[in-house]
Amino acid sequence: MAKKRQARFTTEDLEGLPELEDESPMLWDESRGEVQRRLLTAAVRCFASNGFHATTTRDISGAVGLSPAALYVHFPSKEDVLFEIIRTAHARALAAVTDPALTGIEDPVRHLWALVARYTEWHARYHVAARVSQYELAGLSPEHYEQILETRHRTNVVFRSAVERGVTTGAFAEVDVKRVARAILSLGIDLVRWYRRDGSDSPEQLGEFTAQLALKMAMTPDLDLGPAPRPESTLAS
Amino acid sequence: MAKKRQARFTTEDLEGLPELEDESPMLWDESRGEVQRRLLTAAVRCFASNGFHATTTRDISGAVGLSPAALYVHFPSKEDVLFEIIRTAHARALAAVTDPALTGIEDPVRHLWALVARYTEWHARYHVAARVSQYELAGLSPEHYEQILETRHRTNVVFRSAVERGVTTGAFAEVDVKRVARAILSLGIDLVRWYRRDGSDSPEQLGEFTAQLALKMAMTPDLDLGPAPRPESTLAS
Amino acid sequence: MAKKRQARFTTEDLEGLPELEDESPMLWDESRGEVQRRLLTAAVRCFASNGFHATTTRDISGAVGLSPAALYVHFPSKEDVLFEIIRTAHARALAAVTDPALTGIEDPVRHLWALVARYTEWHARYHVAARVSQYELAGLSPEHYEQILETRHRTNVVFRSAVERGVTTGAFAEVDVKRVARAILSLGIDLVRWYRRDGSDSPEQLGEFTAQLALKMAMTPDLDLGPAPRPESTLAS
Amino acid sequence: MAKKRQARFTTEDLEGLPELEDESPMLWDESRGEVQRRLLTAAVRCFASNGFHATTTRDISGAVGLSPAALYVHFPSKEDVLFEIIRTAHARALAAVTDPALTGIEDPVRHLWALVARYTEWHARYHVAARVSQYELAGLSPEHYEQILETRHRTNVVFRSAVERGVTTGAFAEVDVKRVARAILSLGIDLVRWYRRDGSDSPEQLGEFTAQLALKMAMTPDLDLGPAPRPESTLAS
DNA sequence: TATGAATGAGGCTTCATTCAT
DNA sequence: GATGAATGAAGCCTCATTCAT
Numbered sequence: 001m002a003k004k005r006q007a008r009f010t011t012e013d014l015e016g017l018p019e020l021e022d023e024s025p026m027l028w029d030e031s032r033g034e035v036q037r038r039l040l041t042a043a044v045r046c047f048a049s050n051g052f053h054a055t056t057t058r059d060i061s062g063a064v065g066l067s068p069a070a071l072y073v074h075f076p077s078k079e080d081v082l083f084e085i086i087r088t089a090h091a092r093a094l095a096a097v098t099d100p101a102l103t104g105i106e107d108p109v110r111h112l113w114a115l116v117a118r119y120t121e122w123h124a125r126y127h128v129a130a131r132v133s134q135y136e137l138a139g140l141s142p143e144h145y146e147q148i149l150e151t152r153h154r155t156n157v158v159f160r161s162a163v164e165r166g167v168t169t170g171a172f173a174e175v176d177v178k179r180v181a182r183a184i185l186s187l188g189i190d191l192v193r194w195y196r197r198d199g200s201d202s203p204e205q206l207g208e209f210t211a212q213l214a215l216k217m218a219m220t221p222d223l224d225l226g227p228a229p230r231p232e233s234t235l236a237s
Numbered sequence: 238m239a240k241k242r243q244a245r246f247t248t249e250d251l252e253g254l255p256e257l258e259d260e261s262p263m264l265w266d267e268s269r270g271e272v273q274r275r276l277l278t279a280a281v282r283c284f285a286s287n288g289f290h291a292t293t294t295r296d297i298s299g300a301v302g303l304s305p306a307a308l309y310v311h312f313p314s315k316e317d318v319l320f321e322i323i324r325t326a327h328a329r330a331l332a333a334v335t336d337p338a339l340t341g342i343e344d345p346v347r348h349l350w351a352l353v354a355r356y357t358e359w360h361a362r363y364h365v366a367a368r369v370s371q372y373e374l375a376g377l378s379p380e381h382y383e384q385i386l387e388t389r390h391r392t393n394v395v396f397r398s399a400v401e402r403g404v405t406t407g408a409f410a411e412v413d414v415k416r417v418a419r420a421i422l423s424l425g426i427d428l429v430r431w432y433r434r435d436g437s438d439s440p441e442q443l444g445e446f447t448a449q450l451a452l453k454m455a456m457t458p459d460l461d462l463g464p465a466p467r468p469e470s471t472l473a474s
Numbered sequence: 475m476a477k478k479r480q481a482r483f484t485t486e487d488l489e490g491l492p493e494l495e496d497e498s499p500m501l502w503d504e505s506r507g508e509v510q511r512r513l514l515t516a517a518v519r520c521f522a523s524n525g526f527h528a529t530t531t532r533d534i535s536g537a538v539g540l541s542p543a544a545l546y547v548h549f550p551s552k553e554d555v556l557f558e559i560i561r562t563a564h565a566r567a568l569a570a571v572t573d574p575a576l577t578g579i580e581d582p583v584r585h586l587w588a589l590v591a592r593y594t595e596w597h598a599r600y601h602v603a604a605r606v607s608q609y610e611l612a613g614l615s616p617e618h619y620e621q622i623l624e625t626r627h628r629t630n631v632v633f634r635s636a637v638e639r640g641v642t643t644g645a646f647a648e649v650d651v652k653r654v655a656r657a658i659l660s661l662g663i664d665l666v667r668w669y670r671r672d673g674s675d676s677p678e679q680l681g682e683f684t685a686q687l688a689l690k691m692a693m694t695p696d697l698d699l700g701p702a703p704r705p706e707s708t709l710a711s
Numbered sequence: 712m713a714k715k716r717q718a719r720f721t722t723e724d725l726e727g728l729p730e731l732e733d734e735s736p737m738l739w740d741e742s743r744g745e746v747q748r749r750l751l752t753a754a755v756r757c758f759a760s761n762g763f764h765a766t767t768t769r770d771i772s773g774a775v776g777l778s779p780a781a782l783y784v785h786f787p788s789k790e791d792v793l794f795e796i797i798r799t800a801h802a803r804a805l806a807a808v809t810d811p812a813l814t815g816i817e818d819p820v821r822h823l824w825a826l827v828a829r830y831t832e833w834h835a836r837y838h839v840a841a842r843v844s845q846y847e848l849a850g851l852s853p854e855h856y857e858q859i860l861e862t863r864h865r866t867n868v869v870f871r872s873a874v875e876r877g878v879t880t881g882a883f884a885e886v887d888v889k890r891v892a893r894a895i896l897s898l899g900i901d902l903v904r905w906y907r908r909d910g911s912d913s914p915e916q917l918g919e920f921t922a923q924l925a926l927k928m929a930m931t932p933d934l935d936l937g938p939a940p941r942p943e944s945t946l947a948s
Numbered sequence: 949t950a951t952g953a954a955t956g957a958g959g960c961t962t963c964a965t966t967c968a969t
Numbered sequence: 970g971a972t973g974a975a976t977g978a979a980g981c982c983t984c985a986t987t988c989a990t
Contacts, residue, residue, distance in 0.1 A: 035970085051375050053290035057964060067972050068964080074970095078964065113462060134430070135372055138288050176446070179438075183450055186427035187420055193371070193427075194419075201416075209413070213420055213454050215462075220453040225350055272953085293980060304955050309982065311953090509949085525849050527764035531985060541951050542985080548949095552985065587936055608904070609846055612762050650920070653912075656905075657898055657924050664897035664904075667845070675890075683887070687894055687928050689936075694927040699824055746974085768960060778976050783961065785974090954987085962980080969972085 021045070021197055022128040027088055036074045038064045040088075043081045047132045052082055052139035082136060083144045089126065089133035090151040096122045097158050108166035109215065112184075115162050116214040119188045121207030124195050131192040159185055166218055173221040184214045258282070258434055259365040264325055273311045275301045277325075280318045284369040289319055289376035319373060320381040326363065326370035327388040333359040334395050345403035346452065349421075352399050353451040356425045358444030361432050368429040396422055403455055410458040421451045495519075495671055496602040501562055510548045512538045514562075517555045521606040526556055526613035556610060557618045563600065563607035564625040570596040571632050582640035583689065586658075589636050590688040593662045595681030598669050605666040633659055640692055647695040658688045732756070732908055733839040738799055747785045749775045751799075754792045758843040763793055763850035793847060794855045800837065800844035801862040807833040808869045819877035820926065823895075826873050827925040830899045832918030835906050842903040870896055877929055884932040895925045 024044045028037040042063035046055040057078050058068045075081045096118050105111040123130045137145060160181040166172035187210050195201075201209070261281045265274040279300035283292040294315050295305045312318045333355050342348040360367045374382060397418040403409035424447050432438075438446070498518045502511040516537035520529040531542045531552050549555045570592050579585040597604045611619060634655040640646035661684050669675075675683070735755045739748040753774035757766040768789050769779045786792045807829050816822040834841045848856060871892040877883035898921050906912075912920070 049375070051288065051290060053288060054375065056962080066970095069966080069972055069974095070970075072965070110462065138286070138291065179446055180450075182431070183424055183447070186424055186430075189430075190423035190427040193423075209416055210420070212459055213417075215460055216453045216457040217450050219460075220457045222449055223346075223452055223456075225347065225452075294982080295980085305981085306955055306957095306983080307953075310955095315981070523849070525762065525764060527762060528849065530983080543951050543953095543987080544949080546986070547951095584936065612760070612765065653920055654924075657921070660901035660904075661894055661897055664901040667897075667900075668893075683890055684894070686933055687891075689934055690927045690931040691924050693934075694931045696923050697820075697926055697930075699821065699926075767958085777974095779960085780962080780976055780978095781974075784976095789960070951988100951990085953989095955984100956986095957984090959983080960981095963976100963978090965977095966975085967972100968974095 023125050024129045027092060027126060027129055029088075033074070035064070035066075035070075039066075039071060039074055040081065040085060044085055044129045044132055047082065047085070047136055047139075048128045052078075052132075052136045079139065079141055079144070082132070082139050083141075085129060086133040086136065086140065086148055087144075087151075089129045090148055090155075092126070093119065093122050093130070093133075094151055094155050094158075097155065108162070108169055108171040109219070112162045112166060112172075112218060113211045113215060115159065115211075116184060116188060117207035117211040119159075119207075120191065120210040121203040123188055123192055124201070124203035124206045127192050127195040127197075130189075134189055134192055156181070156185065163218055172218040175218055175222075180217055183217060187213060260362050261366045264329060264363060264366055266325075270311070272301070272303075272307075276303075276308060276311055277318065277322060281322055281366045281369055284319065284322070284373055284376075285365045289315075289369075289373045316376065316378055316381070319369070319376050320378075322366060323370040323373065323377065323385055324381075324388075326366045327385055327392075329363070330356065330359050330367070330370075331388055331392050331395075334392065345399070345406055345408040346456070349399045349403060349409075349455060350448045350452060352396065353421055353425060354444035354448040356396075356444075357428065357447040358440040360425055360429055361438070361440035361443045364429050364432040364434075367426075371426060371429055393418070393422065400455055409455040412455055412459070417454055420454060424450060497599050498603045501566060501600060501603055503562075507548070509538070509540075509544075513540075513545060513548055514555065514559060518559055518603045518606055521556065521559070521610055521613075522602045526552075526606075526610045553613065553615055553618070556606070556613050557615075559603060560607040560610065560614065560622055561618075561625075563603045564622055564629075566600070567593065567596050567604070567607075568625055568629050568632075571629065582636070582643055582645040583693070586636045586640060586646075586692060587685045587689060589633065590658055590662060591681035591685040593633075593681075594665065594684040595677040597662055597666055598675070598677035598680045601666050601669040601671070604663075608663060608666055630655070630659065637692055646692040649692055649696070654691055657691060661687060734836050735840045738803060738837060738840055740799075744785070746775070746777075746781075750777075750782060750785055751792065751796060755796055755840045755843055758793065758796070758847055758850075759839045763789075763843075763847045790850065790852055790855070793843070793850050794852075796840060797844040797848065797851065797859055798855075798862075800840045801859055801866075803837070804830065804833055804841070804844075805862055805866045805869075808866065819873070819880055819882040820930070823873045823877060823883075823929060824922045824926060826870065827895055827899060828915075828918035828922040830870075830918075831902065831921040832914040834899055834903055835912070835914035835917045838903050838906040838908075841900075845900060845903055867892070867896065874929055883929040886929055886933070891928055894928060898924060 025037065025041045028040050032040075039060060043055070043060045046059045046063065050059075055078075056068075057071050060078075060081070061068050061071045071078070071081070075084070097115055099118070102111070102114050102118060105114055137148065140148065160177060163172065163175070163181045163184070164177045167175060167177055191206065191210075195206070262274065262278045265277050269277075276297060280292070280297045283296045283300065287296075292315075293305075294308050297315075297318065298305050298308045301307075308315070308318070312321070334352055336355070339348070339351050339355060342351055374385065377385065397414060400409065400412070400418045400421070401414045404412060404414055428443065428447075432443070499511065499515045502514050506514075513534060517529070517534045520533045520537065524533075529552075531545050534552075534555070535542050535545045545552070545555070549558070571589055573592070576585070576588050576592060579588055611622065614622065634651060637646065637649070637655045637658070638651045641649060641651055665680065665684075669680070736748065736752045739751055743751075750771060754766070754771045757770045757774065761770075766789075767779075768782050771789075771792065772779050772782045775781075782789070782792070786795070808826055810829070813822070813825050813829060816825055848859065851859065871888060874883065874886070874892045874895070875888045878886060878888055902917065902921075906917070
């Protein structure tokens, strides 16, 4: 790569896009200044398409029409910009599933249903920021990383508890709680890898669909088919 | 901030590890020289833990006990190392699911079962290399990227066809083929984000478990619970 | 220049050329081995088209079908290759004008005539090597450079003496000996900057023509036209 | 051999020199910033003494008291610095001979006289920059090289036309226009190879002297001396 | 003689960051 | 707040050269 690093989606392209591809701009606290919010939104896009390390401070500030030095008027460092993005996204995602309106749902089936739908929908709606928050953790300082891990843990607990309650109360089948919860989170998160706003699913539709799958996973008893066919011949491949 | 980029797992750490954390070393063609294979294995670890851009050529060559310049005796560029890794991993994963022993299975249920088990197992066994091959695509040159996309597409088709066959033959429920196939792939791939060899699941166990989930998703008819609860109060979050 | 440095005439091109563009291969002592002579010839071409510093040992050895390491079997260093070229070229050029058949010519006019013709012809015939020997002096080590300077001085003296004799004997006009000799050398040397074997002049023709010019410069009395027109307006340009 | 490449005139030496050896600093457009002009002047000296490829960006920026990175604040690349130098020098030299005050001269003799004097004087005055612009063309990118070639062609045409006019009008002898023009240019250019400001010729004197020679070459009819003596004995040398 | 592999020493360039204005 | 200029620290890659084979 003699030219510019991979830029499947460069600064220039970004400027040409409709004001937003996802709803990242709605993510930032109102308390932040206008410029800060625009910088964060620009950073989200850059980090999402090129990765944290392949994004320069010039990419970010340039996307907002400012010089690289301007970034430092608003953030102490590039890493802090990343942290703000990841912290906010994790906090929002956790907030989405700890919303009292959800936690108050008695019925385990409807509870898990709502949980998965909301979580998935959140990730789809903010898929660009969510992508950064899932894939750029390695760019964080150890201290910031620790802090994020904590939020992630709390999110995991929410799902694990929801599955557990269903199993305990008999609303679900006798599934392996940890593994099923883990799979549900996979479905809710992995979409940031491939979701595009211009695809056929709206965030709501994707949320509904994923919730269905989660319930099937939790409510259907295991099939007994014996071990999967395992041809020795090519196992090494 | 001159602080060294996040290196949760640096060259030094790598040297201290047991000979292998996963089975990446088994991935490379026998036709490659010993040194090339060791460089690829080292690169896989570095890219997986720090990312392509945060890995230096010194990290890679140093992990093998060579000088940075030595890398260029064996590969034309750092990007080519990445490409070899991603290309090989994609090719192997595709090979795993196009194994004639699998494609020959008549019964749609047992077919999907085997497919998912094998695919998942492959990703778990080679989770470090697979992680690189899923998350470092942005490091590829446009030409190399195109080439990989092609393999990915063929893999997707394998799964889509398997689900389709089950639905057509009535072995599965009347599910949305594309969406279910997509979800199955998510389960098979997302594990590279969190899988650890020292966890409680062996690649085989994880494969079996995921296959179960896939079948539940494909065979269980949709539940009808009406729209998920949607509290207006906090939707903005 | 992200690609290869300027290669107006690359290794590949060279291989495609008729065996020689100039007669460099005839330059090397018979006492040298075949491989050494081919390496010198290849080096001459590379240095002439790309310059000493832009030529790699791989360029040279590759043009002869050998590996870079092979160069060191025949020469102690790249600089020594350059020195051998420059040394040989300077020695040959000096030899051309100290040929007893020339130095023996009594008539100053015919003497200068012959001197210029032979010197010019030599540079045209070996223009590629001569180009290196004139323009790549900066690539020499100080010791080697000194050595070459000595040969150059002796060559200059030959011309100065020839002009001087003509002026003293009255065969030439009352010209400024040093300046005219210098100008004659300029004509004999500068052709290495632009001479091409495929142009309209053969080395012999160019020699004859240049000799004519030299005689005109030496034999014609100065014109008196007063100072050249010197427009103040644009002197600064 | 790690010995530093030939540096007959290093960064350190440069700093010790009187403010200027030639008038390169007067060459740059006023529109350029101060730092840019100083960088260009420093680069001219470095390129002239060591060659483009043997000059490092550190040499250039260091000569101006800046860090290597500073060069890139002012120029996109080292090659661009070279191009600016060569482009400017070629443009200025062409401007010197297309000055309306010259082109307006009716008398072919006085016209050629003025042309040669001005052209030579220009090269002597700016001999350091001119040396770079004549000998470092191989350092240019193909695109930039093309651009320079165009200017060179236009300069050649100026001289060719001047000689032609003299011949046509009968002011000159029946000389070979192309060859004589070529020789005149050789005299005007070759001085960059050997001219030193501390020598006995001022730019003006050298201009006058060279103009005399040019007129002799153009106005004197050819001598007829028969073929130059050609001793067979040593032709091979 | 020839070479594949290796490397120390850079060279060009980039970049996060600072600072005077 | 904003920026142009500047830079220390690196990063990728090249290259002359060595050496075991």
